[in-house]
Amino acid sequence: MEHSGKFIVLEGPDGSGKTTQIARIETYLRERGADFISTREPGGVQVAEKIRSVILDVDNAMSGLTECLLYAAARREHLMQKVIPALEQGKIVICDRYVMSSLSYQGYGRELGEAVLDINKRAINVDGVEYWPSMNIYLDVTPEVGLQRIHAKHAGREINRLDLEAEDFHRRVREGYLKLMAEYEGQFTMIDASRNEEAVFADIKGVLEKLIF
Numbered sequence: 223m224e225h226s227g228k229f230i231v232l233e234g235p236d237g238s239g240k241t242t243q244i245a246r247i248e249t250y251l252r253e254r255g256a257d258f259i260s261t262r263e264p265g266g267v268q269v270a271e272k273i274r275s276v277i278l279d280v281d282n283a284m285s286g287l288t289e290c291l292l293y294a295a296a297r298r299e300h301l302m303q304k305v306i307p308a309l310e311q312g313k314i315v316i317c318d319r320y321v322m323s324s325l326s327y328q329g330y331g332r333e334l335g336e337a338v339l340d341i342n343k344r345a346i347n348v349d350g351v352e353y354w355p356s357m358n359i360y361l362d363v364t365p366e367v368g369l370q371r372i373h374a375k376h377a378g379r380e381i382n383r384l385d386l387e388a389e390d391f392h393r394r395v396r397e398g399y400l401k402l403m404a405e406y407e408g409q410f411t412m413i414d415a416s417r418n419e420e421a422v423f424a425d426i427k428g429v430l431e432k433l434i435f
């Protein structure tokens with residue numbers, strides 16, 4: 223890769239605490255005086271936020287492949303408009319979800335398999351360079367724990383189209399993540415996210431310290 227930045231992605235099933243932990247990461251990096259941006263997928267730039275609302279709308283029925291293509295389209299625009307420029311300025315980019323989310327949710331959850339990798343390799347290839355994260359921080363919880371958190375506290379966010387999928391779907395997603403961890407070993411750090419927020423963040427901080435400082 224041509225840039226000097228660090229691309230750090232938070233991954234994990236619904237309710238694993240990605241958004242919660244990113245808020246803590248922001249505070250921590252600000253205190254350390256780090257030059258960073260924090261962003262999310264799908265979204266982060268206008269066209270991708272619009273695609274996000276199409277994907278997550280509970281009224282929009284669509285095939286798994288359509289869903290995969292929409293995520294990939296949003297991913298590419300977000301990457302080109304926001305992530306790459308920041309990396310080229312030497313910034314740290316903290317991102318809520320990226321390619322591993324598609325490989326687990328659409329590849330394993332929707333059972334689309336290898337097609338998802340092919341589509342995503344296209345989506346993250348800009349001028350002949352594939353933009354893979356410096357690190358995926360994977361927050362591991364069972365679907366029981368994750369979904370219970372989301373449904374218990376409606377306050378956090380709205381229930382979306384993917385939350386409403388059957389238990390089997392969420393089980394395949396988590397199993398998918400565990401398989402991806404083995405397959406892409408050097409790209410992942412796994413954290414047990416069933417513990418309290420402070421304990422989870424202590425581990426994340428350890429990872430950030432090694433990667434950045």
Ligand SMILES: Nc1ncnc2c1ncn2[C@@H]1O[C@H](COP(=O)(O)OP(=O)(O)OP(=O)(O)O)[C@@H](O)[C@H]1O
Nearest residue numbers: 235236237238239240241242371375378417418419
């Ligand atoms: N370690 C934790 N222990 C208990 N509850 C938690 C923990 N971390 C987050 N929560 C709560 O669980 C809910 C889901 O957390 P959060 O929104 O951060 O998950 P997420 O991984 O971003 O989910 P999604 O993938 O659906 O966006 C929130 O109500 C949050 O306050």
Ligand SMILES: [Mg+2]
Nearest residue numbers: 240241242318
């Ligand atoms: Mg979230």
